[in-house]
Amino acid sequence: MPYFDAASSLPLHPVARQALLAALDEGWADPTRLHREGRRARLLLDAAREAASEAVGCRSDELVFTPSGTRSLHTGIAGALAGRRRAGRALVVSAVEHSAVLHAAEAHEAGGGTVVRVPVDRTGRVEAAAFGAALRESRSPEGGTALACLQSANHEVGTEQPVEEVAEACAGAGVPLLVDAAQSLAWGPVPGRWSLLAASAHKWGGPGGVGLLAVRKGVRFAPPPPADERESGRSPGFADLPAIVAAAASLRAVRAEADAEAARLRALVDRVRAEVPALVPDVEVVGDPVRRLPHVVTFSCLYVDGEALLHALDRAGFSVSSGSSCTSSTLVPSHVLRAMGVLSEGNVRVSLPPGTAGADVDAFLAVLPEAVREVRDRLRAPAAAVSAPAAADGADAADTADTADTADTADTADTADTADGGENDGPEAADPGREAALTVDSRGKRCPIPVIELAKVIDRVPVGGTVLLLADDEAARLDVPAWCEMRGHEYLGVRGHAHRVRRTA
Amino acid sequence: MPYFDAASSLPLHPVARQALLAALDEGWADPTRLHREGRRARLLLDAAREAASEAVGCRSDELVFTPSGTRSLHTGIAGALAGRRRAGRALVVSAVEHSAVLHAAEAHEAGGGTVVRVPVDRTGRVEAAAFGAALRESRSPEGGTALACLQSANHEVGTEQPVEEVAEACAGAGVPLLVDAAQSLAWGPVPGRWSLLAASAHKWGGPGGVGLLAVRKGVRFAPPPPADERESGRSPGFADLPAIVAAAASLRAVRAEADAEAARLRALVDRVRAEVPALVPDVEVVGDPVRRLPHVVTFSCLYVDGEALLHALDRAGFSVSSGSSCTSSTLVPSHVLRAMGVLSEGNVRVSLPPGTAGADVDAFLAVLPEAVREVRDRLRAPAAAVSAPAAADGADAADTADTADTADTADTADTADTADGGENDGPEAADPGREAALTVDSRGKRCPIPVIELAKVIDRVPVGGTVLLLADDEAARLDVPAWCEMRGHEYLGVRGHAHRVRRTA
DSSP: OOOOTTOOOOOHHHHHHHHHHHHHSSSOOOTTTSSSSHHHHHHHHHHHHHOOOHTTSSOOOGEEEEOOOOHHHHHHHHHHHTTGGGGOOOOEETTTOOHHHHHHHHHHHHOOOOOEEEETTTTTTTHHHHHHHHHHOOOOBBBBBEEEEEBBBBTTTTTOOOOEEEEEEHHHHHHHHEEOOTTTTTOOOOSSOSSSEEGGGGGSSSSSOEEEEOOOTTOOOOOOOOOSSSSTTTSSSSHHHHHHHHHHHHHHHHHHHHHHHHHOOOOOOHHHHHHHHHHSSEEESSSSSSSOOOOOEEEEETTTOOOHHHHHHHTTBBBBBOOSSSSTTTOOOHHHHHHOOOOTTTTTEEEETTOOHHHHHHHHHHHHHHHHHHHHHHHHHHOOEEOOOOOOOOHHHHHHHHGTTTTTOOOOOHHHHHTTTBBSSSSSTSSTTTTSSSEEEETTOOOHHHHHHHHHHHGGTTTTOOOEEOOOOOHHHHHHHHHHHHOEEEEEEEEEEEEEOOOOO | OBBBBBOOOOOOHHHHHHHHHHHHSSSSSOOTTSSHHHHHHHHHHHHHHHHHHHHTOGGGGEEEEOOOHHHHHHHHHHHHHTTTTTGOSEEEETTTTHHHHHHHHHHHHHHTOOEEEEETTTTOOOHHHHHHHHHHHHBBBSSSEEEEEEEBBBBOEEEEHHHHHHHHHHHHTTTEEEEOOOTTTTGGGOOOOOEEEEGGGGTOOTTTTTTTEEOOOTTOOOOOSOOOGGGGGGGSOOOHHHHHHHHHHHHHHHHHHHHHHHHHHHHHOOOOOOOHHHHHSEEEEEEEEESTTTTTTEEETTTTTTHHHHHHHHHTTOOOOOOOSSSTTTTOOOOSHHTTTOOOOTEEEEEETTTTTTTHHHHHHHHHHHHHHHHHHHHHHHEEEESSOOOHHHHHHOOOOOGGTOOOOOTTTHHHHHHHHHHHHHHTTTTTTTSSSSEEEEEOOOTTTTHHHHHHGGGSSSTOEEEEHHHHHHHOOOOOOOOOOOOOOEEEEEEEEEEEEHHHH
């Protein structure tokens, strides 16, 4: 049963398991105590710190263990911001950081700080020059930039960031750079002159509950209160020492296999990247094709419900994840896909664990087209409430009656405008409803239904004519323009919940 | 090799080990994911939450897992203070709470909040009425009391606190009570109408890295930022699920054995409490003899260096801990002993793990007198620089020459006064140096040397005469008065570093 969600969490590496079991008998005491059990625990902790810091590429007294990568990020960001408070209160981050970074940034804003989010291109990559400019130009009321954060590689689409160049820019600007290395540390140390680094053991086959936080000597750092004596005052509380031992041991082990395994998985991912668009119609493979993690590939499927596809693949024996908004755990599409401006519906992230066999990837490629077709077939039934000029298709209307929107036809565009205060995202969106030849009301419907309903009516307007799509699902802002680009129609913009599309093909 | 530091951390309970191993294969995936590995992890997490909440005595949706008892306390205190900010900003705690609570209280003060520390009696117990009065009377600039914290039992001396009565007082005052149940949860649920509860798995034989935080429905609670989706937003980051499973399973297991084991250990501790003072001269057994944890007993030995005694016992095969300031990990005596006002030098905490054999306790009692004698013999050599009227003992002076204080004789009391701003702790301390017949300069010397030097000269003054002891070790403030009480001399007070003692016996 192939598990293709390595970027989320990995099973315990055999070396981690072995080290964990070995440490259970010696690693339960408090390492700060002076008795023999405490001293033994201390030795284990010291050895784990030595091993982990060597793999990170820092001094052992620069590295502490935390309870998770998220806690490493929270503490690293709060500590560096507090330590550099006199330098200013601006925090520069990329728009595609892990939510732990973005949530820490929101907390900083809530506390009166300033946050600058550097945009990414369509592959999910920040431009080093733009990041550098943001560093220099960011101004908070109290001064300049206190801290910059950049991931080594994106967790959803695998795109590598220009960490080394950004680190140089940061060094030039006198701003410490915190690198979120959660996705890449298994593959090698982070290059360049970074100042802080965070990572998480369960991403490389270590146990859950272990994060790393490195803070280079010389970086001003004030750990967030309350005070605590453990881990240089940077991670309060009694730690799970056997888990720490297992984390350090497995990091060394995966590093020993990293180069060979990276090359092998890279080839498998290249195959997925090449074959998925050939096997499945209307697919957008996203992320940088070359400057990327070896094991991650992400694609989105038009007219597909991400959660339904995930379940279909799960039934077929493949575990993947999805950044679509149409999964039960979230109501908005992934912020990464949004920042990239790519299709979010039917989104699938395939992340191969070390050891994935080529045959497993073959099996996935064999199963995927049918799984997508199955979901599309099921979704093709519902249709929009079409206002004019063509009459609504009776069968379609009946299928969507449960949303109770079929009677809403006249003046819906104006209603939508009023409700949303006239947000204007498009070049011609000043009054998107004015010339529409056809209005489709998809409000109350979740992705990918609005796009499907749009697709079903576009041929009912003449070339040059427009369709007004009313859709209050957040994903529509991403998926309607993406659909237009894939289909060659012109996206005229959105106002409130009213998207206007011109048929050009 | 008996390990008598159970209150610090316990070896993994066999049930915990078994559960941990069983969960390693199923509990590594992200429980928020929709695939089968995620669903399996979710089932384990849900089952662990059910089991743990049953043992705590709360609803399962009131309980979250955190990375440690310390984090539970930090989050519980910060979340309750923030949630009740409109009620006021006063926090009421006992003076003998765990350092995690006191550090959180300091953080609250640093943020502009008010903290009231309720004193304890000589057994380490708060009086419920005094706690209740503090609740009602505490005023912060923004209003009244937001939160109260009380441990179920003290971690250093084992004294149980009147949690049930204090909970009633809190309920009456409309103030939520957070109970730190770290030391008692293994023995049974915390009685009474508490609002929040924190605990730590490694204290009951679960793994490190697992804390519990219960927040009763209806308690206003605003988790400290940054936001995170996991554990009801109350504990960010990917958790160590196998450790959580092991924690919950072992809590059930130790509870099944708790009553019988408590009775057995209580009898063993009673033996230690009775026999130590008979076997070792000049010992003070501290803590409540009856209202106490079943497995903890603490005593302090006059003229003994706590760290040296700990090492002597360690060499003899017994692992204990110490709240003395003369241990390498700390420079001040334990805040618990200070709050109780008892002797802190030569402090030993014996905390018996479940299963401790009577023979192990016998062996400890057989070894202890010789260990104490050994340390005392070694310490008897150094002596004070005695100013007048007796000449300094040449041999003693040579032994203490490394402190380079022997020449400091005249006017040292005044120097000490100036340096410390004239703090005045005693009834007659207005000018403690004035009538002293003898001055002993023990500055720069650590406990128990100042008390030993005092003891060596007291007979050189006539009955009714006074000794002025100059001692800048923090422990002297506790140990000099305690010595006076044990020896029947009169402690006249301290000013700066100058303690005045009148020989009465």
